[in-house]
Amino acid sequence: MSYYKYSEHLKRRYGVKTYKIPVNVEVTCPNRDGNLGTEGCFFCGETGAVFENTEHKRTVIKQINSLKENIAEKYNAEKFIAYFQNFSNTYLPLEDLKKYVKKAAQVEDVVEVCFSTRPDCISDNYLKELNNLIEENDLDINLTLELGLQTVNYHTLKDINRKHTLAEFINAVMIAHKYDIKVGVHLILNLPGDTMDDVIENAKVISALKVDNIKLHALYIRKNTQFAEMYENGEIKLESKEEYINRVLTFLEYLSPDIAVQRLLGRAPEEETLFVNWGNHWAQIHQKILNKMNKINFKQGSKYNYLDGKALRNID
Numbered sequence: 001m002s003y004y005k006y007s008e009h010l011k012r013r014y015g016v017k018t019y020k021i022p023v024n025v026e027v028t029c030p031n032r033d034g035n036l037g038t039e040g041c042f043f044c045g046e047t048g049a050v051f052e053n054t055e056h057k058r059t060v061i062k063q064i065n066s067l068k069e070n071i072a073e074k075y076n077a078e079k080f081i082a083y084f085q086n087f088s089n090t091y092l093p094l095e096d097l098k099k100y101v102k103k104a105a106q107v108e109d110v111v112e113v114c115f116s117t118r119p120d121c122i123s124d125n126y127l128k129e130l131n132n133l134i135e136e137n138d139l140d141i142n143l144t145l146e147l148g149l150q151t152v153n154y155h156t157l158k159d160i161n162r163k164h165t166l167a168e169f170i171n172a173v174m175i176a177h178k179y180d181i182k183v184g185v186h187l188i189l190n191l192p193g194d195t196m197d198d199v200i201e202n203a204k205v206i207s208a209l210k211v212d213n214i215k216l217h218a219l220y221i222r223k224n225t226q227f228a229e230m231y232e233n234g235e236i237k238l239e240s241k242e243e244y245i246n247r248v249l250t251f252l253e254y255l256s257p258d259i260a261v262q263r264l265l266g267r268a269p270e271e272e273t274l275f276v277n278w279g280n281h282w283a284q285i286h287q288k289i290l291n292k293m294n295k296i297n298f299k300q301g302s303k304y305n306y307l308d309g310k311a312l313r314n315i316d
Contacts, residue, residue, distance in 0.1 A: 009260035019077035203254035257301030
């Protein structure tokens with residue numbers, strides 16, 4: 001196996017094919033509502049990732065059940081993850097989060113609730129209360145987080161208006177580990193200003209923090225964003241498809257072999273973008289990455305040799 005696939009990771013954890021079901025609830029982001037800022041991240045559209053979700057006006061249970069049967073048939077899935085995907089879900093009031101966890105736990109064969117969010121929307125009190133909710137109500141469900149980091153380069157984080165730095169991400173992971181909550185991380189490997197050195201450092205920091213899984217994205221330019229304006233004005237340069245593929249392989253070489261990989265690049269609605277995946281279908285680029293892996297006999301973690309006192313290894 002060239003890299004540790006998330007699907008295999010879930011099968012090991014739950015014993016059967018397990019698949020995510022996207023759930024959409026009405027939520028915003030502290031970088032939009034004025035708490036931290038109003039412009040949002042320069043790459044983020046007005047609707048976040050809502051194009052992949054169902055209508056948020058439907059109840060959580062109805063959203064899950066409406067997709068569950070089709071997903072079970074299409075992907076031979078037997079267990080499911082309720083994936084609260086859009087914007088920053090842990091920015092919701094704590095009581096709302098508790099309600100959503102309890103609702104999702106009521107659906108048969110849902111074994112996990114996953115909240116996608118920002119690192120600065122994680123607090124010890126929130127995770128403690130959610131963990132207590134699961135234990136005190138004897139809910140047969142796991143809680144996981146997906147944190148949008150995008151890059152460990154704190155200069156780039158400032159340049160793209162994230163309104164958080166690397167420190168908040170490290171803190172969020174440490175709090176999650178305190179309550180044995182698994183953590184996934186979103187990374188964009190070709191942000192303007194990031195180099196191959198940043199790609200390698202992404203892998204090193206993620207590995208050192210022992211996160212559970214990662215999700216890689218290629219930057220796409222969504223209409224009506226700050227990046228769209230900069231792109232049209234020629235103010236940002238996008239790396240080539242070949243460079244992105246090289247960055248994916250380099251990242252995985254330095255990534256711990258114990259960290260599962262959800263995806264190698266993302267998808268976007270073409271009608272809402274100025275640039276996405278170099279004009280290719282995402283599956284074409286995905287296959288190109290796999291072809292290159294096979295050609296060079298690639299293995300995830302082949303350069304994972306930099307932790308645990310590297311400088312001491314040659315001392316007798």
